Amino acid sequence: MTRRAPDPARTLALLWGAHRHEGRSGLSVRTIVSAAIEIADAEGLEAAVMRRVADHLGVGTMSLYTHVPGKAELTALMADTVLGTLYATAAPSAAGDWRAGLRMIARENWALHERHPWLLAATDGRGELGPNVLRKYELELAPLDGIGLTDVEMDSTLTMVLVYVEGVWRTRHSLRRAQEHSGQTDAEWWQSTGPILERVMSGGEARFPLGGRVGTAAGQEHNAMIDPVHALEFGLDRIIDGISALIAR
Known part of the structure; x- marks a missing residue:
């Protein structure tokens, strides 16, 4: 079911506190x-x-509509509110240098999605430009300022890190739901599936020599098909390597 789009003017007014008041209830x-x-x-x-x-x-349900016109506006307010909990104790610019700042950004956003798994479903890619959305953007750009990137490269670097974190976290979330439905951890699933796969793929080494070798090595290393935490750290290291090369050029 398609979610109704919020009214931009009313939503922005709510996000920026133009209608802060308390009702009789x-x-x-x-x-x-x-x-x-x-x-x-x-x-x-x-x-x-x-x-x-x-x-x-x-x-009563109708009493809510005095303050929030509907679910779409409520969802925008929820997303902006939880984004405001980021960097409550320290900003990314205080992490040491831009590399440490990017790592902090990645890990803080990962932790935010862990606390609020619904957050990605609450945004449509554009997002509502509430105060906490803009605060987050300001704080996350700070470690990249003055290190040799253009403004567009700064924006693109931050986007790359955030999109990567979101993508890997979606994988983690899918695996978690699979565990809930199956009642098996990733390790238990791999231990039961691995021998079966080996039997049904008898002779598969000849058909898929590269995939067989690499997949077996990765499965043995992670005791699962994929380890999202390892993927996050590995990918973040490669992103930082790439940005270092860009700055050097």
Whole structure:
């Protein structure tokens, strides 16, 4: 089902606090968004509908619409709110140098997705330009400023890191759901599947010599088809190598 697009003017006004007030029931945009985040963290984004949020707060559903016009605007507010929890204690520019800054950005965003698995589903690629979206962008650009990159290269470098983190995290999330459905950890799945695969592929070494060799080595190393944490660190190292080469040129 396609999610209704939020009204840009109303959403931006809500994001930037133009309608901050508390109703007679004690409701406010903040309390509604906090309740919706609690529901989404526990049950997923689809569960955080207006009626569930109202039940969670012990109020009538219609009372929510005085503060938030609908699920689309609520989702935008939820995403901006959780982005505001990034870098609460230290900014990437304080990590030491640009390499350490990029590593901090990657790991902090990874941890954010771990805390709020619904976040990627809450954005459509454009995102709403709320205060925390812009704060995040400002803080994450800082380690790259003044190291020899153009402004466009700075933006592209940050985008590359964030897109890579999101892609690997999606793989981790898919594996986690597979574990929940199967009741098997990755290691247990590999231990049960590996011998079967070896039998059905009897003679497969001749047909797929490279894939057989490399796949076996990787499976034995990770005790699974893929280790997302290893993939994150390996890919981040290669990204940093590439940016170092770009700066040197």
